Amino acid sequence: MGDITEVETRFYSKAEDYWREVPPTVDGMLGGYGSISSIDINGSKAFLQKFLGEGEGKTSAGCALDCGAGIGRITKRLLLPLFKTVDLVDVTQEFLDKAKTYLGEEGNRVGRYLCSGLQDFVPESGRYDVIWIQWVIGHLTDDHLVDFLRRCQKALRPNGLIVIKDNVAYEGVVPDEVDSSVCRDLEIVHSLVGRAGLRIVHEEQQINFPKEIYQVHTLALR
Numbered sequence: 005m006g007d008i009t010e011v012e013t014r015f016y017s018k019a020e021d022y023w024r025e026v027p028p029t030v031d032g033m034l035g036g037y038g039s040i041s042s043i044d045i046n047g048s049k050a051f052l053q054k055f056l057g058e059g060e061g062k063t064s065a066g067c068a069l070d071c072g073a074g075i076g077r078i079t080k081r082l083l084l085p086l087f088k089t090v091d092l093v094d095v096t097q098e099f100l101d102k103a104k105t106y107l108g109e110e111g112n113r114v115g116r117y118l119c120s121g122l123q124d125f126v127p128e129s130g131r132y133d134v135i136w137i138q139w140v141i142g143h144l145t146d147d148h149l150v151d152f153l154r155r156c157q158k159a160l161r162p163n164g165l166i167v168i169k170d171n172v173a174y175e176g177v178v179p180d181e182v183d184s185s186v187c188r189d190l191e192i193v194h195s196l197v198g199r200a201g202l203r204i205v206h207e208e209q210q211i212n213f214p215k216e217i218y219q220v221h222t223l224a225l226r
Contacts, residue, residue, distance in 0.1 A: 012145055016121060018184035019143050020095055028102035033074040040213055044220075045081040047210045048169065051222050052134070054206065055165055056086065063165050064133045067115065069093065071122060072140030076103035076111075083136060084110045091132075093118040093125055123148040127159035135159065138169040142185035146196055153200035153225070166202065166225040168193070169210070171218035187218060197225055 031038035055063045068083045070076070073092035083090045084107070092114060094100055100117045107114065118125065123144055127135065135156045141149055156166050173187040180187065188196075197204060202225040210220040 012148075015145065015184055016123065016143075020121070022183045023096045024098070026096075028075050028099050028106075030075070030077050033077050033099075037214070037217065041077060041081070043212050044210065045078070047208075047212075048078070048082050048138075048222065049086075051206075051208055051224070052082070052086065052167070055224065061163060063163050064161065066133045066161065067091070067131055068134040068136060069127060069132045069159070071125075071135065071137040072143070073103065074099045075106045076114075078136060078138060079103070079114070080107050080110070083134075084113060087133070089113055089115045091116040091118060093120055093122070093127075095119070095121045122152050125152070126155055129158050130161055132156075132159050133161050133164050135164070135166045136169075137167065139171070141168060141170050141193075142180070142187055143183075149196055150200045153197065153202055157200070157202060157226075160226075164226070165205070167222060168197075168225065169220065169222040172221045173218065190221060193221075193223070197223065202226065 026032045030041055034041060056065050065087050067089045068087040069091045070079045070083055071093055073079055073094045076092055079090050079092055090113065092100060092103060097119045100119055104111060122140065144152060153166065171187045173189045175189050177192065178187045204223055205226050206224040208222050210222060213220060
C-alpha cells in the first residue's frame, strides 16, 4: 500500500506544480485553446437549461459549485448568469485570488472560494442544486473520483444534478505526463459513475471543437 500512496502523492503534487506555473488567464485555463471558450460555454448552457426551471423534477437555480474552477471562467460565463449563488473550488490559490477580480461585480454573488484538491474536498451536505465538474476528473485517481462523486451526491439538494464535462479517450486510459493527468474512455467513465452509485440522466458530445483535440462529452448524473 505504501508504494501506491507514494505514487498517488507524486501524481497530485506534480499536477499542483504544473498549475502553479500556468498564467491565470482564460488561455492558461484552456491550455492555449482560449478561442474555444465561447463554443464551450454555449454548449454547456444549452445542456444545463434542459434541466433548470420550476415544477416536477426540475432543478432549481439556487446554488452551484464550480469544481476545478481556476480563475472562474465557467463561473463567470455559465453559472453566475443562471444561479443565485456560486461556490468555487480549486487547488491553486493564485487562481482563486485572480477570480475575485476577474468575476467583477457579479463576483459579489460568490458564496465561497475554497482552496483544495478534489481528492480531499468535502462539499457541504445538501447545499448545491448543480455541481459542475469540467476538465478536472483526469486529475483524480479512479478510487478518488468514485469517492468524490459519492460526496457530491450527498451535497445535492432535491432534484440536484452533477455534471461532468471532460475529454474522452478513444480507448483505455491515456496518461498526460506534462500536467500529471489521465484521459479515460467513455466506457471507463461510465463504470466509475456506476461505482459511485450514480445514474446517467443525459449525455451529449460537445460539437464544433477543433478536430485535433479529444472528443468532449457532457454527462448529467443523479
